Amino acid sequence: MALIDEGERTAKPRKAASRLTVLFVNSAKTPPGMHSDGGNGLYLAVRASGSRSWIFRYRQRGTGKLREMGLGSAGPHGVPLQDARDRAAALKADLRADVDPLEAKRALPILEAEAPKKTFGVFALTDWLPAYAKGFKNPRSEKELRRLLELHATTLFPMALDAITKTEVLAVLAPIWATKPKSARELRAKIETILQAATPDHRQGENPARWRGNLEANFGRDTKAKRKLRIRKHPAVPYAELPTVVQALRARHIDADTSVNLALEFLILTAGRTNEIRSMVPTEVNLDAKIWVVPAARMKSSEPHTVPLSPRAIEILKAVLKPNRPFVFEGLQKEGDEEIKPLGHNAMAHALKAVAPGYTPHGLRSSFRDWAGDETEFPREIVEHALAHTLGDESEKAYRRGRAVERRRPLMEAWADFLR
The missing domain is CATH 1.10.443.10 (Intergrase catalytic core)
Known part of the structure; x- marks a missing residue:
């Protein structure tokens, strides 16, 4: 089946001025969303958490199906902009030769395909937490967040990131949802953030820890009265x-x-x-x-x-x-x-x-x-x-x-x- 890359669908290529810059890629103020690098199929994906990655988009000629391929993390410590462009250019050459990048990737030798996948524990504590904690004012906050994960989410630690489903997330949250509601809600939010940060480099698809339209059906929507009961005020001396x-x-x-x-x-x-x-x-x-x-x-x-x-x-x-x-x-x-x-x-x-x-x-x-x-x-x-x-x-x-x-x-x- 013939293939066409996303950039070739436009009759006129975007002007160079619309291409990404290193400053834009690395800036903490870059807004969430998909930012195109000027119609060459390369996109900077910025999530609400601030994590970012490179995505190469292309469509299959005939079906018009949009496909996405991750090219690694972006930002100050990720794949540089020029390297991502070079990789996108190589993939465009594959497309012109009627080679589907994702199908070619799946056809790699078995030894490469069987490379160990990153686990939730390694990614959460080694990759995600140190970067996420840079925004904390109190160093104690990082220790408390690490302790929360180590105390309640250890069953997820040995699991590959792309193997975690709603079932595993529920198994972690259900035992503490009623007895430790504050910890449970914070834990759910952090698991969702971690899994989102791991997308698309280490996992694909819907986030199993998402609340709306997902876990909300299992634990019930908060009412205003419930939220008030959860707020722990600091008792004040008269x-x-x-x-x-x-x-x-x-x-x-x-x-x-x-x-x-x-x-x-x-x-x-x-x-x-x-x-x-x-x-x-x-x-x-x-x-x-x-x-x-x-x-x-x-x-x-x-x-x-x-x-x-x-x-x-x-x-x-x-x-x-x-x-x-x-x-x-x-x-x-x-x-x-x-x-x-x-x-x-x-x-x-x-x-x-x-x-x-x-x-x-x-x-x-x-x-x-x-x-x-x-x-x-x-x-x-x-x-x-x-x-x-x-x-x-x-x-x-x-x-x-x-x-x-x-x-x-x-x-x-x-x-x-x-x-x-």
């Missing part, structure tokens, strides 16, 4: 009880002489997040200007956040700041440890549990918000800026960021006076 909590923390610091209690009090005073405090370094603090600048890399908004410091917050910093130390609030050092580490991830949660059981450090931000709204006349935008919440468009945010620091200082000092 703000009227916080002065007592702060006094208890100060007493514990004197008795135990540990910095974690001062760190938790500093978190309360600044309405900050746990990771912002525990990873705080001395160079972020300007005691003369009475400010603390949290770098963008540690902020949820990915923008630097300047915190005006109350007199009590400065007292705490003067008590814990040490010259030539890597962290403001240091964790407990084990005997023989040479590396100084920050407070442990759950250290402040344990400190709060000792004086206010049932509450979380993150909930203390809500306590601050409730106090500001119920007990003060400070404008809402000032309170939201104190919590590093995003307001307005880009120009408005930049204007407010420049003005709001000193306008927030009376708010933070009033908060410190309330906690005294």
Whole structure:
């Protein structure tokens, strides 16, 4: 049967200006979709996850059936653009000789055909996860995602990627769907992402972990009530009880002489997040200007956040700041440890549990918000800026960021006076 490549269906070839560029292929801002390289049959396939690969498209003359052949991954660490073009040109030559690339590939020697296929475990943990985790702000997130896969998806690990069907996915999800709904839903989403990233290089066809029109039929559509039940709010200490909590923390610091209690009090005073405090370094603090600048890399908004410091917050910093130390609030050092580490991830949660059981450090931000709204006349935008919440468009945010620091200082000092 005669064959025709996809590019030859157009009477006039596309102009060179419509061809792909290396910058476009490697850019993180390249939109999802199929991007043609100017009518030569070569396409850059970009998925919603950001993964990308090369596809060669052609049609069978007569049937007009569209066929696709994967040419490897694309992007900074994949097959270069020129190499993909060279491969596409070779395939076009095959087409002109009436050779179907996919049929020719299937006719390769048995030894090549029997090359071991990549398994889900190898692809997920070695190929996909390290690249996917580059977007994480907290290194702990990669460990947690790895643990989720190793804990619940191990039955998929030895399976070839193209052998995984809906049956195998259901076998992984069903045992934990009712008992661990949050983990189950996150696991399903990640399995879908991994299988999608493996397409078309290591698998073809529909994604067996897709929710809509697939697994939704097995587990049922979420209602609004179900979604609300799944949302785990961070319990907040009633703000009227916080002065007592702060006094208890100060007493514990004197008795135990540990910095974690001062760190938790500093978190309360600044309405900050746990990771912002525990990873705080001395160079972020300007005691003369009475400010603390949290770098963008540690902020949820990915923008630097300047915190005006109350007199009590400065007292705490003067008590814990040490010259030539890597962290403001240091964790407990084990005997023989040479590396100084920050407070442990759950250290402040344990400190709060000792004086206010049932509450979380993150909930203390809500306590601050409730106090500001119920007990003060400070404008809402000032309170939201104190919590590093995003307001307005880009120009408005930049204007407010420049003005709001000193306008927030009376708010933070009033908060410190309330906690005294």
